[in-house]
Amino acid sequence: MSNTRPLLEVRNLRVEFPTRRGTLVALDDVSFDIHPGEVLGVVGESGAGKSMTGAAIIGLLEPPGRIAAGSISLAGRRIDNLPYKEMRTVRGREIGAIFQDPLTTLNPLYTVGRQLVETMTTHLPLNPAQARKKAIEWLELVGIPAAAQRIDSYPHEFSGGMRQRVVIALALCAEPKLIVADEPTTALDVSIQAQVIALLKTLAREKGTSMMLVTHDMGVIAETADRVAVMYAGRIAEIGAVRQVVKHPAHPYTIGLMGSIPPISHRMDRLLQIEGAMPRLSAIPKGCAYNPRCPRVFDRCRGERPELLDAGDTRAACWLYDRADKDAAHAVAESGYGEVRHA
Amino acid sequence: MFAFIVSRVLQALPVMLAVALISFAMFAYVGDPVAIMLGQDYTQAQREALIRDLGLDQPFFVQFAKFVGNALQGEFGLSYRLSRPVLDLIAERAPATLELALTAAFLALLVGVPMGIYTGLYRNSWLSRFFLTFSLIGVSLPTFLIGILLILTFSVWLGWLPSFGRGDTVKLGWWSTGYLTWGGIKALILPSITLGLFQMTLIMRLVRAEMLEVLRTDYIKFARARGLTNRAVNFGHALKNTLVPVITITGLQLGAIIAFAIVTETVFQWPGMGLLFIQSVGAADIPVMAAYLLLIAALFVTINLIVDLLYFAVDPRLRVGGGKGGH
Numbered sequence: 001m002s003n004t005r006p007l008l009e010v011r012n013l014r015v016e017f018p019t020r021r022g023t024l025v026a027l028d029d030v031s032f033d034i035h036p037g038e039v040l041g042v043v044g045e046s047g048a049g050k051s052m053t054g055a056a057i058i059g060l061l062e063p064p065g066r067i068a069a070g071s072i073s074l075a076g077r078r079i080d081n082l083p084y085k086e087m088r089t090v091r092g093r094e095i096g097a098i099f100q101d102p103l104t105t106l107n108p109l110y111t112v113g114r115q116l117v118e119t120m121t122t123h124l125p126l127n128p129a130q131a132r133k134k135a136i137e138w139l140e141l142v143g144i145p146a147a148a149q150r151i152d153s154y155p156h157e158f159s160g161g162m163r164q165r166v167v168i169a170l171a172l173c174a175e176p177k178l179i180v181a182d183e184p185t186t187a188l189d190v191s192i193q194a195q196v197i198a199l200l201k202t203l204a205r206e207k208g209t210s211m212m213l214v215t216h217d218m219g220v221i222a223e224t225a226d227r228v229a230v231m232y233a234g235r236i237a238e239i240g241a242v243r244q245v246v247k248h249p250a251h252p253y254t255i256g257l258m259g260s261i262p263p264i265s266h267r268m269d270r271l272l273q274i275e276g277a278m279p280r281l282s283a284i285p286k287g288c289a290y291n292p293r294c295p296r297v298f299d300r301c302r303g304e305r306p307e308l309l310d311a312g313d314t315r316a317a318c319w320l321y322d323r324a325d326k327d328a329a330h331a332v333a334e335s336g337y338g339e340v341r342h343a
Numbered sequence: 344m345f346a347f348i349v350s351r352v353l354q355a356l357p358v359m360l361a362v363a364l365i366s367f368a369m370f371a372y373v374g375d376p377v378a379i380m381l382g383q384d385y386t387q388a389q390r391e392a393l394i395r396d397l398g399l400d401q402p403f404f405v406q407f408a409k410f411v412g413n414a415l416q417g418e419f420g421l422s423y424r425l426s427r428p429v430l431d432l433i434a435e436r437a438p439a440t441l442e443l444a445l446t447a448a449f450l451a452l453l454v455g456v457p458m459g460i461y462t463g464l465y466r467n468s469w470l471s472r473f474f475l476t477f478s479l480i481g482v483s484l485p486t487f488l489i490g491i492l493l494i495l496t497f498s499v500w501l502g503w504l505p506s507f508g509r510g511d512t513v514k515l516g517w518w519s520t521g522y523l524t525w526g527g528i529k530a531l532i533l534p535s536i537t538l539g540l541f542q543m544t545l546i547m548r549l550v551r552a553e554m555l556e557v558l559r560t561d562y563i564k565f566a567r568a569r570g571l572t573n574r575a576v577n578f579g580h581a582l583k584n585t586l587v588p589v590i591t592i593t594g595l596q597l598g599a600i601i602a603f604a605i606v607t608e609t610v611f612q613w614p615g616m617g618l619l620f621i622q623s624v625g626a627a628d629i630p631v632m633a634a635y636l637l638l639i640a641a642l643f644v645t646i647n648l649i650v651d652l653l654y655f656a657v658d659p660r661l662r663v664g665g666g667k668g669g670h
Contacts (some may be wrong), residue, residue, distance in 0.1 A: 058568055092570025098566075104561040107580050108660055118579075119569045154659040170569060 005076065006033035008057070008178055009208050012070035013080075015049075015056055015234075015282075022279040024054050026065065027234045031308075034178065039204060039211045041225030041242065043218060043257070045278050048231040050214045054180040057098050057212070059087045075177065093123040096171035096209075098181040098200075102188070104162035105156035112139070113151035116173055123174035138169040142199060151178045161192035165199065172203060179204065179211045185220065195222055197203070218261055222246050230254050233278055233289035240314025250311035251318045252294045296320060300302070345654070351651060355644040360411070362640035366633035379627050385589035410633075424626040429634045433616060438518045439509055440608070440615030444601040446531050447539030452593065455543040459550025463558065464577060474547065481544030490537040490610035495535060505530045507612040538607040542596045549592055552591050553585035560584075586657050594650035598643040652668045 016029040027049045034040045043049045055061050057072055059079065072080040079090055091097070099105045102284075107115060116135035118129050120126050126134065132151070139147035144164040155163055164184065171179055184200065185193035201224050204211050213225055222242060229239040230251065238251040249255045259272030274291040279285060285292055291301040300319045311321035377393055394400050398409065413419065419429035458478075462471040498506035512519040512532030521527025557563060558581055566576045605617035612618070615636060623631040654661050 001569060060564060060567055088567075088572065089567055089568050090570070097565070097568035099561055099565055101561060105565045107562040107566065107584070109583050110580075111659075118571060118575065122569070122571055122575070156660045167565070170565075174570070 004035055007036045007038075008034040008212070009073040010053070010057070010070070011073075013053070013056060013067065013072065014069040014136055015052055015061065015065055016068040017065045021282070025234060025284075026066075026281060027056065029307075030070070030231075030234075030236055032229055032236065034210045034212060036177070036210055037205075037208050038227065039201070039213055039225045040227040041221035042212060042214045042231060043216060043221055043228060044231035044237075044281070045059060045216065047278060047281070048232040050216075050231050051182050052234075053231070054097070054182045054212060054214050056097050056178055058091055060091075060097075082118035090122070092119060092176065093117040093174045094176050094178065096174070096176040096179045098164075098167055098171045098179060098184045100183040100186050101290065102167050105167050106163060106170075108155055109153050111154055112158070116151075116166075116170060119170055120173050134173070135169075138173050139166070141203070142166070142169045143195075144169075160188055164188060164196050166193075168196070168200060168203065172207065172209070175209075177206065177210060179209055180214070181211060182214045182238065183216070184213070186215070193220070200224070218246070218257065230257065233284055235289065235317060237290065237318075238311070238314055239308065248313060248334060250314050250321060251316040251321075252291075252296050253290050254316070256293075256295075269295055287319070345670075348652075351648050356650070358644060359637070359640060362637055363414060364407065366636040367407050369629050369633060371411070386467055391506070408645050414634075414637060419637075420630040422623070422628055422631050424623065424628040426630070429630045432619060432631060433634060433638065434517060435572050436614060436616045436619045438520060439613060440601060440604055440617060442547055443531065443538060443607070443613060443615060444604055446535040447600055448542065449539075450535055451539040451542035451546055451596075455546030456550055456589070458543075458547040460554060460582060462547065463551045463554025466555070475551075478544035478547055481540045482548075484608045486537060486541065487610050489518055489540055490533070490607060492496070493533045493537055494610070502530070504533050506533075509614060534607050534611045534613055537610065538600060538604055542593075542600060545596065546589065549591055553580060553588055557581045557584045583657070587654060590657065591650055594646050594653075595643075598646045601642060602639045604645060614670060 004162040010033070013027055013030040014025065017024040017026055030049070030053060032040065033316055041052060044050050052061070052065070056067055057066075057079075058272055059082070061067070067080050070080070071078055074090065074094060075155065079087065081226040082090065091201055106112065113132060113135050116138060117131040120131040120134060121128060122322055124131070130219065136147050136151055139151060144150050144162060145339045150158075155166070158166060164187075168184075171181075179200075181200065185196050188196060197220055198334050200211070200213075203209070213221070215221060225242050227240060228242045228245050230237045230245065230253065232253050238245060238249065240250075245254060246258065249258050253274070256272060274293055279292070280287060285302075286305075287303050288294070288297075292295045298319070304319070306317045306319045306322070308315040308317050309319075309321040309323075311318065371389050377390060377397070377399070381390060381393065398406060401409075410619065417430055421427065422429050422432055462474050465471050494506045497504045505526075508530060510526035510528075511524040512521050512527055513523045515631050521531055561583055563576060566580045571580075603617075604613075604615060605621055607613065608615045608617035609621055616638075618630065620635045622628075625636070
């Protein structure tokens with residue numbers, strides 16, 4: 001994977017919201033890659049910037065939010081500064097999106113067939129009759145029973161889980177290279193969640209589609225993603241292969257997150273709990289944003305903000321892993337940056 | 344669908360009956376039609392004879408039953424003032440009012456909806472701000488003032504348009520229309536603007552508010568995320584979702600336009616039902632007033648029914664029996 005060119009390259013992304021009381025920085029210096037066929041999980045608490053990152057990638061930040069710095073490239077082409085009309089041909093065709101709540105994502109006044117057909121005829125060289133045939137195929141593919149009849153049903157005639165399947169079909173029907181799935185199972189019953197995630201995973205694998213899976217459910221990530229990025233207060237706290245992040249988390253925040261998942265294998269009297277709450281965007285502390293809650297905080301954390309550093313098998317934004325503290329290692333750490341970057 | 348219509352018609356019956364009772368009560372309690380009909384000099388015997396002729400000596404509910412029975416047969420009696428059948432009077436005047444009201448409603452929709460869409464989509468443009476300011480005038484200026492100002496400008500100063508009346512009309516059977524002559528159309532312009540301006544600004548503000556609401560929804564965001572064209576998103580997806588409330592209000596307002604054309608008709612001396620009603624009020628011409636009230640009530644009931652039926656056409660969620668289910 002590391003020897004191919006990344007499909008999506010996000011570099012030093014900064015998203016700002018100008019408000020009456022100054023500018024809020026919602027995302028700050030966020031960098032990551034997604035490789036072809038790879039599933040990147042993005043986890044974090046509400047307001048950590050997970051969904052914001054997804055919205056920035058598909059170019060649908062809620063105004064007045066805007067990309068203030070950095071770049072987003074898809075297959076080597078910058079897409080963060082495209083004019084609206086060109087970005088429109090990227091959305092749906094090259095990047096598909098799945099939203100959180102299937103009950104509100106579909107237009108209630110049109111049949112699911114019409115919504116599929118209009119998406120396909122917009123992006124693909126198909127006439128409406130051909131698109132309709134493909135729409136039925138897609139509905140079958142996402143597991144809608146009796147697709148040929150159900151194609152003329154309205155969204156309200158489907159259950160939540162079925163609607164999310166329709167949304168998945170809509171996101172995939174123009175065969176994009178990347179799917180941005182923003183909490184695709186949060187609004188569903190637990191029993192349905194697993195089905196939808198399994199479907200998403202299978203389809204992505206079959207079509208070779210890359211996926212950015214935004215969720216706050218570590219279980220979903222562990223099961224689905226290849227790599228995971230843990231976000232905290234608008235920055236990436238830790239990023240690495242799922243197995244490593246889950247088994248050997250490096251950042252104290254990730255360690256806290258993993259500790260707050262109840263293990264099934266043995267009984268635990270009390271779950272680990274992270275003290276306090278994530279800071280509001282208007283009151284992000286100086287230095288490392290996690291320092292007021294961090295059990296391993298030391299002086300440097302309160303003054304300087306850490307960048308992503310090598311931390312064993314993952315990369316973590318934490319001074320604990322700074323080899324520069326030992327003078328001689330400084331140069332090595334610096335040169336090591338580029339090499340390990342896409343590992 | 345048929346069952347729905349039947350049930351709505353049945354629901355409308357008590358409404359109509361209530362309106363009939365109120366209109367009828369006017370016969371009994373408002374003014375003294377006998378005194379007005381007899382004039383200044385009459386004998387007690389004449390008076391009693393007339394009261395007997397009109398059936399006013401009978402108990403209230405007997406009179407009411409007779410009134411309803413007659414009304415059902417389209418018989419509203421004679422106008423006290425003009426001594427002609429009320430129905431003929433109204434049939435004569437109805438085309439003028441209906442043509443005025445329809446023109447005004449059409450104008451309001453044709454201008455109001457696009458202005459609403461524009462101000463909803465381009466919230467911060469200077470043109471939107473101008474429309475909104477302009478709409479404040481429409482909402483806040485009283486109708487008669489607008490009418491008088493229009494007459495002053497276009498009839499008195501500029502002399503482009505007539506200041507009163509229907510102009511030339513053409514008879515199509517019993518229906519007299521102003522649409523077919525240049526003079527008739529010219530005469531329609533000022534009154535229909537006067538009558539439609541409030542509705543236009545109301546519709547504009549409603550469409551704008553609904554557009555702003557709908558544009559924030561997830562399915563619009565999702566439609567954009569699917570890469571649909573702006574045109575498809577704004578007009579295909581957003582506008583259609585604003586239609587239900589717009590249809591409701593427009594329907595009710597159409598009723599209001601017809602019912603409250605009275606002021607406009609008075610300002611422009613428009614020979615419609617409103618003017619007839621005002622003149623009847625002046626003369627305590629109760630049969631005309633009662634018939635007019637009943638007619639307007641019937642109109643509202645009909646429009647409401649049509650509005651309900653339009654909902655079904657627009658919103659599939661309301662269509663019952665359309666294959667409920669899923670998993």
